[in-house]
Amino acid sequence: MKIIRTIQEMKQHASKLKKQGQAIGFVPTMGYLHEGHQQLMSKARQENDILIVSIFVNPLQFGPNEDFERYPRDEQRDIKTAEYNQVDVLFIPEKADMYPSPRSISLHVLRRSNVLCGRSREGHFEGVVTVLSKLFNITLPDKVYFGMKDAQQVAVVDALINDLNYPIEIIPVSTVRELDGLAKSSRNVYLSDQERDEANNIYKALQFGLKLVVDGEKNPDNIVQEVKDFILSNTHGKIDYVELLSYPELTPITSINEQVILATAVHFERARLIDNVVFNGQGSVSERI
Amino acid sequence: MKIIRTIQEMKQHASKLKKQGQAIGFVPTMGYLHEGHQQLMSKARQENDILIVSIFVNPLQFGPNEDFERYPRDEQRDIKTAEYNQVDVLFIPEKADMYPSPRSISLHVLRRSNVLCGRSREGHFEGVVTVLSKLFNITLPDKVYFGMKDAQQVAVVDALINDLNYPIEIIPVSTVRELDGLAKSSRNVYLSDQERDEANNIYKALQFGLKLVVDGEKNPDNIVQEVKDFILSNTHGKIDYVELLSYPELTPITSINEQVILATAVHFERARLIDNVVFNGQGSVSERI
Numbered sequence: 001m002k003i004i005r006t007i008q009e010m011k012q013h014a015s016k017l018k019k020q021g022q023a024i025g026f027v028p029t030m031g032y033l034h035e036g037h038q039q040l041m042s043k044a045r046q047e048n049d050i051l052i053v054s055i056f057v058n059p060l061q062f063g064p065n066e067d068f069e070r071y072p073r074d075e076q077r078d079i080k081t082a083e084y085n086q087v088d089v090l091f092i093p094e095k096a097d098m099y100p101s102p103r104s105i106s107l108h109v110l111r112r113s114n115v116l117c118g119r120s121r122e123g124h125f126e127g128v129v130t131v132l133s134k135l136f137n138i139t140l141p142d143k144v145y146f147g148m149k150d151a152q153q154v155a156v157v158d159a160l161i162n163d164l165n166y167p168i169e170i171i172p173v174s175t176v177r178e179l180d181g182l183a184k185s186s187r188n189v190y191l192s193d194q195e196r197d198e199a200n201n202i203y204k205a206l207q208f209g210l211k212l213v214v215d216g217e218k219n220p221d222n223i224v225q226e227v228k229d230f231i232l233s234n235t236h237g238k239i240d241y242v243e244l245l246s247y248p249e250l251t252p253i254t255s256i257n258e259q260v261i262l263a264t265a266v267h268f269e270r271a272r273l274i275d276n277v278v279f280n281g282q283g284s285v286s287e288r289i
Numbered sequence: 290m291k292i293i294r295t296i297q298e299m300k301q302h303a304s305k306l307k308k309q310g311q312a313i314g315f316v317p318t319m320g321y322l323h324e325g326h327q328q329l330m331s332k333a334r335q336e337n338d339i340l341i342v343s344i345f346v347n348p349l350q351f352g353p354n355e356d357f358e359r360y361p362r363d364e365q366r367d368i369k370t371a372e373y374n375q376v377d378v379l380f381i382p383e384k385a386d387m388y389p390s391p392r393s394i395s396l397h398v399l400r401r402s403n404v405l406c407g408r409s410r411e412g413h414f415e416g417v418v419t420v421l422s423k424l425f426n427i428t429l430p431d432k433v434y435f436g437m438k439d440a441q442q443v444a445v446v447d448a449l450i451n452d453l454n455y456p457i458e459i460i461p462v463s464t465v466r467e468l469d470g471l472a473k474s475s476r477n478v479y480l481s482d483q484e485r486d487e488a489n490n491i492y493k494a495l496q497f498g499l500k501l502v503v504d505g506e507k508n509p510d511n512i513v514q515e516v517k518d519f520i521l522s523n524t525h526g527k528i529d530y531v532e533l534l535s536y537p538e539l540t541p542i543t544s545i546n547e548q549v550i551l552a553t554a555v556h557f558e559r560a561r562l563i564d565n566v567v568f569n570g571q572g573s574v575s576e577r578i
Binding site: 007015019020102103104105107108109111112129137138140156159163167 | 296300303304307308309310391392393394395396397398399400401418422423426427429445448449451452453454455456
């Protein structure tokens with residue numbers, strides 16, 4: 001496995017690979033790799049000649065009161081994980097190389113952003129699309145892989161690729177879960193023992209909401225309220241949001257006909273956890289984009 | 290010469306060329322091709338395996354009171370001109386294909402934009418960087434060619450490429466002029482006979498300003514004032530601006546030491562003409578970026 005730490009070297013290497021006609025799969029990450037990431041790498045490994053993984057904790061996508069400084073980092077472990085997952089190139093750029101000041105160009109997200117996590121994380125998706133525009137141009141992927149755990153991110157990246165005509169296919173990958181259903185996340189390490197015991201109720205709440213649809217409930221407001229009640233009854237978490245929207249457009253709906261997302265974010269003492277399910281009007285789970 | 294009219298076909302073709310290891314030169318234009326464009330094509334033809342030229346009158350870079358509707362168009366003549374200049378692929382996309390609504394992502398230009406033409410053309414450079422981001426992703430060029438007549442555009446595109454790490458080299462090409470010095474432009478057709486006779490004084494005014502520097506004048510304000518006086522004395526045009534700034538940063542200067550640009554825009558009855566010279570502290574003309 002090749003470890004590359006400068007943009008210039010990564011660009012040269014990617015350009016060489018493209019000229020050789022190699023199909024490049026790319027998994028952008030903020031490191032602290034867990035099974036969710038390994039799922040992305042595994043799928044990308046199968047579908048491409050070359051697998052590039054990036055590790056970059058992107059300051060631009062953290063708000064001023066968010067956890068950029070204390071976001072978990074463990075480069076040595078990440079390198080071993082990447083090697084174990086047959087990564088060809090691990091790209092670990094420096095902040096100063098990625099964001100030499102001053103910036104002249106900024107990207108803004110006009111749709112799909114001001115709901116769910118985007119509502120309470122101002123500037124978050126601006127940071128996401130900015131760093132991804134850069135990483136796409138640096139690594140020149142044919143396919144990029146994102147976890148459906150952050151389904152809004154998948155929707156926004158889909159919009160970025162379509163709007164700016166990137167020659168890239170986005171591959172959404174199903175959320176990887178613990179045995180009790182809790183979605184894997186780098187932030188789960190921040191949960192207390194009691195919070196960890198309760199946290200599986202987030203996924204249970206979403207499954208409960210989905211069951212209401214399967215059983216014939218079509219009113220989004222009723223479903224959202226039932227899911228909120230479930231979370232409040234079964235955890236000490238504070239609900240940031242529970243929303244039911246069209247997917248991937250992320251617009252409000254009055255009835256469940258097309259593909260929708262039921263998503264939630266819950267604050268615990270030191271961690272904010274997110275999860276979602278995507279399904280159609282009959283309640284069949286599907287993750288088309 | 291291949292004429293391609295859909296984004297999808299252009300992307301497939303460009304991707305195939307890249308896999309073959311072909312070096313792609315790209316000349317984006319708004320059509321109505323003149324000798325200025327031919328200069329760009331000629332240079333791109335020499336320096337690359339494949340020459341792609343696009344024709345797209347980009348609505349996003351025209352202000353509400355600008356000349357989008359009556360911008361000159363002559364596709365049949367442009368096709369002949371492209372053929373004559375040994376273009377390999379002429380890409381002529383449709384507006385509806387380039388901008389399917391609604392847009393989800395917008396690009397903003399934070400620096401280099403709020404001076405010169407950017408000051409009076411709000412949103413112009415946003416439109417330029419948006420369409421170029423798209424065209425770059427569609428045509429996958431190794432090198433892109435821009436005329437120095439729009440030196441601010443060269444500076445902004447340079448910022449776009451650097452900030453978003455496009456794997457592209459920008460090649461600035463010297464302004465092509467009529468025998469009397471008037472910079473070639475698609476908009477020159479709008480000049481009356483009398484205006485056309487006077488219009489060469491725009492370039493003469495810039496040369497006059499440059500001579501002041503060669504003769505030892507270092508004060509930007511004095512030079513700007515002398516150039517304004519020259520234009521007002523020798524044309525019936527209305528000055529939009531005369532500015533002397535660092536280049537390509539386009540920041541104000543108090544003395545002429547590093548590379549600078551002396552630029553002007555002059556309104557005539559039905560046409561707004563721009564021109565500039567770029568030179569260093571000794572008054573030597575140079576167009577590094």
